[in-house]
Amino acid sequence: MSTQRYRVSHTSTYDYTGPISTSHNEVRMTPLTEEGQTTLESRLRIRPLTWSNTYRDYFGTHVTALETSGLHEALELEAVSTVERYDVDRERPAATWDALRSGGCRDRCFEYLELRRHTELPEDVLTEFAQAAAGLDPTASVAAVVDAVRDHLAYEPGVTQATTLASEAWAEGKGVCQDFVHATLGGLRHLGIPARYVSGYLMPDADATIGQPVTSESHAWVEWFDGEGWVPVDPTNDRPVSLAHIAVARGRDYEDVAPFKGVYLGDQDADLTVTVMITRLS
Numbered sequence: 001m002s003t004q005r006y007r008v009s010h011t012s013t014y015d016y017t018g019p020i021s022t023s024h025n026e027v028r029m030t031p032l033t034e035e036g037q038t039t040l041e042s043r044l045r046i047r048p049l050t051w052s053n054t055y056r057d058y059f060g061t062h063v064t065a066l067e068t069s070g071l072h073e074a075l076e077l078e079a080v081s082t083v084e085r086y087d088v089d090r091e092r093p094a095a096t097w098d099a100l101r102s103g104g105c106r107d108r109c110f111e112y113l114e115l116r117r118h119t120e121l122p123e124d125v126l127t128e129f130a131q132a133a134a135g136l137d138p139t140a141s142v143a144a145v146v147d148a149v150r151d152h153l154a155y156e157p158g159v160t161q162a163t164t165l166a167s168e169a170w171a172e173g174k175g176v177c178q179d180f181v182h183a184t185l186g187g188l189r190h191l192g193i194p195a196r197y198v199s200g201y202l203m204p205d206a207d208a209t210i211g212q213p214v215t216s217e218s219h220a221w222v223e224w225f226d227g228e229g230w231v232p233v234d235p236t237n238d239r240p241v242s243l244a245h246i247a248v249a250r251g252r253d254y255e256d257v258a259p260f261k262g263v264y265l266g267d268q269d270a271d272l273t274v275t276v277m278i279t280r281l282s
Helices: 102-108 123-133 140-153 166-172 178-193
Strands: 003-027 037-047 051-056 060-086 195-202 213-216 219-227 230-233 245-251 260-265 270-280
Touching: 003 037, 003 123, 123 140, 123 178, 140 178, 140 195, 140 230, 166 178, 178 195, 178 219
Parallel strands: none
Antiparallel strands: 003 060, 003 260, 003 270, 037 060, 051 060, 195 219, 195 245, 213 270, 219 230
16 A cells, blocks of 8 residues: 655744734644545644634534734744545446436535535536536546636636636636636536535655655645545646645635635734645655
8 A cells, every 4th residue: 555644834924014903713724634644643833822722614624713812913823734645445336427416416415516606607618518528427527627627727826816716717717726626616516516625735746855845835626426425636737636635624615625714803914925845754
Protein backbone atom coordinates (compact mmCIF):
# COMPACT_ATOMS: atom_id res chain seq x y z
CA MET A 1 0.00 0.00 0.00
CA SER A 2 1.39 3.38 -1.01
CA THR A 3 1.48 6.10 1.63
CA GLN A 4 2.61 9.70 1.87
CA ARG A 5 3.04 11.72 5.04
CA TYR A 6 3.00 15.52 5.07
CA ARG A 7 3.26 18.46 7.42
CA VAL A 8 0.98 21.31 6.38
CA SER A 9 1.44 24.83 7.73
CA HIS A 10 -1.34 27.30 6.84
CA THR A 11 -0.91 30.85 8.11
CA SER A 12 -3.49 33.62 7.67
CA THR A 13 -2.94 37.17 8.90
CA TYR A 14 -5.51 39.96 8.85
CA ASP A 15 -3.89 43.41 9.10
CA TYR A 16 -6.41 46.18 9.80
CA THR A 17 -5.74 49.79 8.86
CA GLY A 18 -6.53 50.77 12.44
CA PRO A 19 -7.70 49.25 15.71
CA ILE A 20 -10.97 47.32 15.81
CA SER A 21 -12.81 46.33 18.95
CA THR A 22 -14.22 42.83 18.30
CA SER A 23 -14.08 40.08 15.68
CA HIS A 24 -16.03 36.84 15.33
CA ASN A 25 -14.74 34.18 12.93
CA GLU A 26 -14.94 30.58 11.80
CA VAL A 27 -11.83 28.63 10.82
CA ARG A 28 -11.78 25.49 8.66
CA MET A 29 -8.11 24.50 8.47
CA THR A 30 -7.95 21.08 10.14
CA PRO A 31 -7.55 18.20 7.64
CA LEU A 32 -10.09 15.40 7.88
CA THR A 33 -9.56 11.90 9.18
CA GLU A 34 -11.39 9.46 6.92
CA GLU A 35 -10.82 6.53 4.60
CA GLY A 36 -7.57 7.20 2.77
CA GLN A 37 -6.43 9.99 5.06
CA THR A 38 -5.46 10.25 8.73
CA THR A 39 -4.64 13.46 10.55
CA LEU A 40 -2.04 12.35 13.07
CA GLU A 41 -1.83 15.67 14.87
CA SER A 42 -3.14 19.19 14.41
CA ARG A 43 -2.91 22.47 16.29
CA LEU A 44 -4.36 25.90 15.70
CA ARG A 45 -2.73 29.00 17.15
CA ILE A 46 -4.75 32.23 17.21
CA ARG A 47 -3.45 35.62 18.38
CA PRO A 48 -5.09 37.51 20.01
CA LEU A 49 -7.88 35.22 21.26
CA THR A 50 -10.65 35.68 23.83
CA TRP A 51 -12.42 32.32 23.48
CA SER A 52 -12.94 29.52 20.96
CA ASN A 53 -15.11 26.45 20.45
CA THR A 54 -14.45 23.52 18.12
CA TYR A 55 -17.17 21.40 16.53
CA ARG A 56 -18.12 19.49 13.38
CA ASP A 57 -20.46 21.20 10.95
CA TYR A 58 -23.30 19.56 9.01
CA PHE A 59 -20.90 18.38 6.30
CA GLY A 60 -18.42 16.83 8.75
CA THR A 61 -15.78 19.57 8.62
CA HIS A 62 -13.78 20.55 11.71
CA VAL A 63 -14.71 24.15 12.60
CA THR A 64 -13.19 26.43 15.22
CA ALA A 65 -15.47 29.35 16.12
CA LEU A 66 -13.57 32.15 17.83
CA GLU A 67 -13.97 35.61 19.28
CA THR A 68 -11.36 38.29 19.83
CA SER A 69 -12.47 41.12 22.12
CA GLY A 70 -10.55 44.27 22.92
CA LEU A 71 -8.74 46.64 20.60
CA HIS A 72 -6.45 44.90 18.11
CA GLU A 73 -4.93 45.83 14.76
CA ALA A 74 -4.15 42.32 13.49
CA LEU A 75 -5.43 38.76 13.78
CA GLU A 76 -3.00 35.89 13.18
CA LEU A 77 -3.91 32.24 12.68
CA GLU A 78 -1.50 29.37 12.18
CA ALA A 79 -2.75 25.83 11.56
CA VAL A 80 -0.10 23.09 11.56
CA SER A 81 -1.08 19.48 10.83
CA THR A 82 0.63 16.16 10.17
CA VAL A 83 -1.36 14.10 7.68
CA GLU A 84 -0.89 10.63 6.25
CA ARG A 85 -2.45 9.73 2.90
CA TYR A 86 -2.78 6.16 1.70
CA ASP A 87 -4.31 4.30 -1.23
CA VAL A 88 -7.87 2.99 -1.03
CA ASP A 89 -9.41 0.37 -3.29
CA ARG A 90 -12.52 2.10 -4.66
CA GLU A 91 -13.57 -0.46 -7.26
CA ARG A 92 -17.35 -0.48 -7.49
CA PRO A 93 -19.99 -1.39 -10.07
CA ALA A 94 -20.28 1.11 -12.93
CA ALA A 95 -22.60 4.03 -12.20
CA THR A 96 -25.99 3.95 -13.93
CA TRP A 97 -28.56 6.64 -14.59
CA ASP A 98 -31.24 4.46 -13.01
CA ALA A 99 -29.33 4.47 -9.72
CA LEU A 100 -28.74 8.23 -9.79
CA ARG A 101 -32.37 8.99 -10.64
CA SER A 102 -33.81 6.75 -7.94
CA GLY A 103 -35.77 8.33 -5.13
CA GLY A 104 -33.32 7.05 -2.53
CA CYS A 105 -30.35 8.65 -4.24
CA ARG A 106 -32.11 11.97 -4.75
CA ASP A 107 -33.23 12.06 -1.12
CA ARG A 108 -29.75 11.22 0.13
CA CYS A 109 -28.01 13.79 -2.08
CA PHE A 110 -30.63 16.51 -2.50
CA GLU A 111 -28.32 19.33 -1.30
CA TYR A 112 -25.71 18.30 -3.88
CA LEU A 113 -28.20 18.56 -6.73
CA GLU A 114 -29.24 22.14 -6.02
CA LEU A 115 -28.03 24.84 -8.41
CA ARG A 116 -27.13 27.46 -5.84
CA ARG A 117 -26.00 31.00 -6.57
CA HIS A 118 -22.32 30.13 -6.87
CA THR A 119 -22.92 27.24 -9.27
CA GLU A 120 -25.63 28.64 -11.53
CA LEU A 121 -24.74 28.99 -15.21
CA PRO A 122 -26.57 30.49 -18.22
CA GLU A 123 -29.09 28.21 -19.92
CA ASP A 124 -27.08 28.07 -23.14
CA VAL A 125 -24.04 26.81 -21.23
CA LEU A 126 -26.09 24.14 -19.49
CA THR A 127 -27.47 23.11 -22.87
CA GLU A 128 -23.90 22.69 -24.13
CA PHE A 129 -23.13 20.42 -21.19
CA ALA A 130 -26.23 18.34 -21.88
CA GLN A 131 -25.29 18.00 -25.55
CA ALA A 132 -21.72 16.99 -24.68
CA ALA A 133 -23.04 14.25 -22.37
CA ALA A 134 -25.86 13.03 -24.63
CA GLY A 135 -25.92 9.23 -24.85
CA LEU A 136 -23.11 8.77 -22.32
CA ASP A 137 -23.16 6.89 -19.05
CA PRO A 138 -22.62 8.90 -15.81
CA THR A 139 -18.87 8.30 -15.64
CA ALA A 140 -18.32 9.42 -19.22
CA SER A 141 -20.70 12.36 -18.65
CA VAL A 142 -18.52 13.58 -15.78
CA ALA A 143 -15.47 13.45 -18.06
CA ALA A 144 -17.38 15.33 -20.77
CA VAL A 145 -18.35 18.13 -18.37
CA VAL A 146 -14.79 18.42 -17.03
CA ASP A 147 -13.45 18.60 -20.61
CA ALA A 148 -15.98 21.30 -21.50
CA VAL A 149 -15.03 23.36 -18.46
CA ARG A 150 -11.32 23.05 -19.20
CA ASP A 151 -11.86 23.93 -22.86
CA HIS A 152 -13.58 27.17 -21.87
CA LEU A 153 -11.78 28.33 -18.73
CA ALA A 154 -8.12 29.31 -18.67
CA TYR A 155 -6.30 29.10 -15.36
CA GLU A 156 -5.26 32.62 -14.40
CA PRO A 157 -4.86 33.81 -10.79
CA GLY A 158 -5.97 37.30 -9.86
CA VAL A 159 -8.88 37.55 -12.28
CA THR A 160 -11.55 36.27 -9.90
CA GLN A 161 -12.14 36.42 -6.14
CA ALA A 162 -13.66 34.18 -3.48
CA THR A 163 -17.04 35.84 -4.09
CA THR A 164 -16.96 35.30 -7.87
CA LEU A 165 -19.88 33.26 -9.23
CA ALA A 166 -19.51 30.49 -11.80
CA SER A 167 -21.49 32.57 -14.29
CA GLU A 168 -19.09 35.49 -13.85
CA ALA A 169 -15.98 33.34 -14.25
CA TRP A 170 -17.53 31.70 -17.31
CA ALA A 171 -18.20 35.09 -18.89
CA GLU A 172 -14.59 36.07 -18.17
CA GLY A 173 -13.26 32.78 -19.54
CA LYS A 174 -10.63 32.71 -16.77
CA GLY A 175 -10.34 31.71 -13.15
CA VAL A 176 -8.72 29.52 -10.53
CA CYS A 177 -9.55 26.14 -8.99
CA GLN A 178 -12.60 27.51 -7.19
CA ASP A 179 -14.10 28.66 -10.49
CA PHE A 180 -13.33 25.38 -12.27
CA VAL A 181 -15.05 23.54 -9.42
CA HIS A 182 -18.13 25.79 -9.35
CA ALA A 183 -18.60 25.47 -13.12
CA THR A 184 -18.17 21.69 -12.96
CA LEU A 185 -20.67 21.44 -10.09
CA GLY A 186 -23.18 23.45 -12.10
CA GLY A 187 -22.80 21.19 -15.12
CA LEU A 188 -23.00 17.92 -13.19
CA ARG A 189 -25.98 18.96 -11.10
CA HIS A 190 -27.81 20.08 -14.23
CA LEU A 191 -27.37 16.55 -15.59
CA GLY A 192 -28.73 15.07 -12.36
CA ILE A 193 -25.35 13.91 -11.01
CA PRO A 194 -24.90 14.74 -7.30
CA ALA A 195 -21.65 16.62 -6.81
CA ARG A 196 -19.98 18.41 -3.92
CA TYR A 197 -17.17 20.89 -3.33
CA VAL A 198 -13.98 19.68 -1.61
CA SER A 199 -11.37 22.10 -0.32
CA GLY A 200 -7.92 21.28 0.93
CA TYR A 201 -4.34 21.32 -0.27
CA LEU A 202 -2.33 19.92 -3.16
CA MET A 203 1.35 19.03 -2.83
CA PRO A 204 2.70 20.73 -5.98
CA ASP A 205 5.91 18.69 -6.20
CA ALA A 206 5.45 14.94 -5.82
CA ASP A 207 9.24 14.48 -5.95
CA ALA A 208 10.05 17.11 -3.32
CA THR A 209 12.96 16.30 -1.05
CA ILE A 210 11.85 14.83 2.26
CA GLY A 211 12.03 17.50 4.95
CA GLN A 212 12.13 20.40 2.45
CA PRO A 213 9.11 22.79 2.76
CA VAL A 214 7.38 23.58 -0.53
CA THR A 215 5.26 26.67 -1.12
CA SER A 216 1.68 25.68 -1.92
CA GLU A 217 -1.83 27.12 -1.59
CA SER A 218 -5.38 26.06 -0.87
CA HIS A 219 -6.87 23.86 -3.56
CA ALA A 220 -10.34 22.63 -4.52
CA TRP A 221 -11.76 19.68 -6.40
CA VAL A 222 -15.04 17.81 -6.95
CA GLU A 223 -16.57 14.60 -5.68
CA TRP A 224 -19.54 13.12 -7.55
CA PHE A 225 -21.87 10.40 -6.31
CA ASP A 226 -22.00 7.21 -8.42
CA GLY A 227 -24.86 5.55 -6.56
CA GLU A 228 -22.56 3.71 -4.14
CA GLY A 229 -20.05 6.29 -2.98
CA TRP A 230 -18.21 9.49 -3.80
CA VAL A 231 -15.72 9.66 -6.66
CA PRO A 232 -13.11 12.46 -6.66
CA VAL A 233 -12.00 14.39 -9.75
CA ASP A 234 -9.75 17.44 -10.09
CA PRO A 235 -11.15 19.59 -12.94
CA THR A 236 -8.51 22.29 -12.61
CA ASN A 237 -5.62 19.96 -13.34
CA ASP A 238 -7.56 17.30 -15.29
CA ARG A 239 -5.91 14.61 -13.20
CA PRO A 240 -7.01 11.96 -10.73
CA VAL A 241 -7.20 12.95 -7.09
CA SER A 242 -4.13 11.27 -5.62
CA LEU A 243 -2.02 10.99 -2.50
CA ALA A 244 -0.92 14.58 -3.22
CA HIS A 245 -4.42 15.86 -2.35
CA ILE A 246 -5.24 16.59 1.31
CA ALA A 247 -8.95 17.09 2.12
CA VAL A 248 -10.01 19.66 4.71
CA ALA A 249 -13.67 20.55 4.10
CA ARG A 250 -16.70 19.60 2.04
CA GLY A 251 -19.90 21.40 1.16
CA ARG A 252 -22.25 22.57 -1.54
CA ASP A 253 -19.93 25.34 -2.76
CA TYR A 254 -17.22 27.68 -1.49
CA GLU A 255 -19.53 29.35 1.02
CA ASP A 256 -19.62 26.09 3.02
CA VAL A 257 -15.86 25.52 3.07
CA ALA A 258 -14.11 28.90 3.30
CA PRO A 259 -10.94 28.42 5.42
CA PHE A 260 -11.50 31.68 7.27
CA LYS A 261 -14.59 33.87 7.43
CA GLY A 262 -16.31 36.18 9.86
CA VAL A 263 -17.14 39.73 10.83
CA TYR A 264 -15.48 42.49 12.83
CA LEU A 265 -16.66 45.67 14.54
CA GLY A 266 -15.02 48.81 13.23
CA ASP A 267 -14.79 51.02 10.16
CA GLN A 268 -11.28 49.91 9.20
CA ASP A 269 -10.23 48.05 6.06
CA ALA A 270 -8.34 44.76 6.25
CA ASP A 271 -5.61 43.11 4.20
CA LEU A 272 -5.34 39.32 4.25
CA THR A 273 -2.03 37.53 3.80
CA VAL A 274 -2.04 33.74 3.38
CA THR A 275 0.94 31.38 3.35
CA VAL A 276 0.73 27.61 2.86
CA MET A 277 3.80 25.38 3.18
CA ILE A 278 3.76 21.60 2.71
CA THR A 279 6.65 19.36 3.75
CA ARG A 280 7.03 15.73 2.73
CA LEU A 281 7.84 13.62 5.78
CA SER A 282 7.99 10.25 3.99
